[in-house]
Amino acid sequence: MATIKDIANRLGVSVSTVSKGLNGASDISEQLRQTVLDTAVEMGYTPKQMRTRATKKLCIFIENMDYETSEQFGYDIILGFKQAAYPAHYSVTVMPVTPAFQESEKYDVYMLKNGYVGAFFVGFALKDAWLAQLSGTSIPTTLFDNYIRKNPNVSYIGTDNFEGIDYAIEHLIALGHRKIALLNGSAHSMITEQRRQAYIESMNAHDLEISEKWMPYGYYVAAAAKDHVANLLSLGATAIVCGNDLLASGAIDECRAHGYRVPEDVSIIGFDDIPISAQLNPPLTTVRQDRIELGKCGFFALHSLINHVSVSKNLLRPQLIIRNSTAPVRK
Amino acid sequence: MATIKDIANRLGVSVSTVSKGLNGASDISEQLRQTVLDTAVEMGYTPKQMRTRATKKLCIFIENMDYETSEQFGYDIILGFKQAAYPAHYSVTVMPVTPAFQESEKYDVYMLKNGYVGAFFVGFALKDAWLAQLSGTSIPTTLFDNYIRKNPNVSYIGTDNFEGIDYAIEHLIALGHRKIALLNGSAHSMITEQRRQAYIESMNAHDLEISEKWMPYGYYVAAAAKDHVANLLSLGATAIVCGNDLLASGAIDECRAHGYRVPEDVSIIGFDDIPISAQLNPPLTTVRQDRIELGKCGFFALHSLINHVSVSKNLLRPQLIIRNSTAPVRK
Numbered sequence: 001m002a003t004i005k006d007i008a009n010r011l012g013v014s015v016s017t018v019s020k021g022l023n024g025a026s027d028i029s030e031q032l033r034q035t036v037l038d039t040a041v042e043m044g045y046t047p048k049q050m051r052t053r054a055t056k057k058l059c060i061f062i063e064n065m066d067y068e069t070s071e072q073f074g075y076d077i078i079l080g081f082k083q084a085a086y087p088a089h090y091s092v093t094v095m096p097v098t099p100a101f102q103e104s105e106k107y108d109v110y111m112l113k114n115g116y117v118g119a120f121f122v123g124f125a126l127k128d129a130w131l132a133q134l135s136g137t138s139i140p141t142t143l144f145d146n147y148i149r150k151n152p153n154v155s156y157i158g159t160d161n162f163e164g165i166d167y168a169i170e171h172l173i174a175l176g177h178r179k180i181a182l183l184n185g186s187a188h189s190m191i192t193e194q195r196r197q198a199y200i201e202s203m204n205a206h207d208l209e210i211s212e213k214w215m216p217y218g219y220y221v222a223a224a225a226k227d228h229v230a231n232l233l234s235l236g237a238t239a240i241v242c243g244n245d246l247l248a249s250g251a252i253d254e255c256r257a258h259g260y261r262v263p264e265d266v267s268i269i270g271f272d273d274i275p276i277s278a279q280l281n282p283p284l285t286t287v288r289q290d291r292i293e294l295g296k297c298g299f300f301a302l303h304s305l306i307n308h309v310s311v312s313k314n315l316l317r318p319q320l321i322i323r324n325s326t327a328p329v330r331k
Numbered sequence: 332m333a334t335i336k337d338i339a340n341r342l343g344v345s346v347s348t349v350s351k352g353l354n355g356a357s358d359i360s361e362q363l364r365q366t367v368l369d370t371a372v373e374m375g376y377t378p379k380q381m382r383t384r385a386t387k388k389l390c391i392f393i394e395n396m397d398y399e400t401s402e403q404f405g406y407d408i409i410l411g412f413k414q415a416a417y418p419a420h421y422s423v424t425v426m427p428v429t430p431a432f433q434e435s436e437k438y439d440v441y442m443l444k445n446g447y448v449g450a451f452f453v454g455f456a457l458k459d460a461w462l463a464q465l466s467g468t469s470i471p472t473t474l475f476d477n478y479i480r481k482n483p484n485v486s487y488i489g490t491d492n493f494e495g496i497d498y499a500i501e502h503l504i505a506l507g508h509r510k511i512a513l514l515n516g517s518a519h520s521m522i523t524e525q526r527r528q529a530y531i532e533s534m535n536a537h538d539l540e541i542s543e544k545w546m547p548y549g550y551y552v553a554a555a556a557k558d559h560v561a562n563l564l565s566l567g568a569t570a571i572v573c574g575n576d577l578l579a580s581g582a583i584d585e586c587r588a589h590g591y592r593v594p595e596d597v598s599i600i601g602f603d604d605i606p607i608s609a610q611l612n613p614p615l616t617t618v619r620q621d622r623i624e625l626g627k628c629g630f631f632a633l634h635s636l637i638n639h640v641s642v643s644k645n646l647l648r649p650q651l652i653i654r655n656s657t658a659p660v661r662k
Contacts, residue, residue: 307365
């Protein structure tokens, strides 16, 4: 476990400042105190006050998502959740689950047996056994990017995909693009459908033509770009909005493979802003989901459910990060 | 100001129990502690610990809504907000505002001059000067039932109108109704449009016919029922979903005035569940918005913005309260 000195070194402040932050002393600023606490959580140091008062147990169940290192999508989500949960005197267990594990025991039973008062689901698929059980659960449960109808014990948190796609389209229109395609992620996903609907609404709102051919479904991996980019280019697309950053990186490669330069000939926009996006060639323009905020938001929604405030949906603002994969349309 | 003894009397517990609750002692249950704190806030007693640590000032601006007594719509919203804000060491000022006042000073300037770190807007109209200024504000601001696009400093909280209207329609369909009208509230309101869209989607999902005549706009007052109910009855409506409880009470009167009994001939459903709804004749079936929860949710969203978690939308679950204004369709 990290020591107070480790935290002080990381932040470049004195040990006594870290001490004050951890103990809630009044003679350091609120902002510095928060930074000290957030860093302590990230480094695995739990202040004694949090440890001794932590009586309520939460569990984060995670599937289909990497989270062990800071480059991976899930890392910051879990970190943000813990940063919000520990000061509120919860303990947090992170548990990867598989479909087989979900078949082995009912969700509610597992929660009760282990004394968890609530859970946060990250990366689950619609066909998962535990997801199907959530319509009837009495356990406070918050889902990242999934929604359960009419159960007041379950809430959905995520990024506002409609605003995110609209940011991307408006940016491209401002650059003179009119022939804008959507290379979407996997079908049968709530998020994919939201982004598709958002694309349709945004294109309609700007009087731009759309048709089915311009919004193909792919998968949320780079390789899926191979199946669709050549066709979109042959249709005359000058810009492609992609379902996530991996797809966008694949789309950049495909454009090059067909003799198109990015961004001179074709503009490419991603979604998520994973850490690698800034390192792509060219660095990727993308719609950021702030994963630390998503984690904190997940905790707030779950904490609300536990306190009998039946949050249904809690959506965060996306942010357009403009880098070098977009440029004015070629004359 | 209420004393500890007043709180003990109201709750029927000992003074020492109240004391323990206020001071966070560990030998009373978390639930009782919460009840003591909530009651203290409602009775105007602020524990010393909260008073001395309260350094962050919030303001609730309220317009077009009564809130002084517990029967009025705004009362519980403000109470819920305070119940969540005080334990987090905020002080809360409630301030009624008029259109003229909003013209007299810019919103951001007013906030800075008075040292408020955030605000909660309740009951504002789309045409209000301060609402127009929110697209560009840098002050954390949460709106009840209004939404501002693309400003990460502003959030929207409310009840999920889609689920609420769907509850009403599904209840009526289960009672055998097929000819279901929507007597909506005022046009040019985000909430009104959401409920209209929800009605259309829900009727479509159940393969029931709709047309413009079946979903007139009214106003959110009882008298508006006069303009529309006779026409809906002449079209053959056997059930009317109303934009709020006041409209529903007017609709009941209008049905009677035209010789129709409620619920034997016509079923009526309201929206909100204001305190008077249970006292109507017949007691009103309605879609409840939990106003205490809305207030707490308003605080959580604002607290998130202040902590740089850019909440966009935070929606609560509605609840269908079945009383006596709905019945099986007449054969």
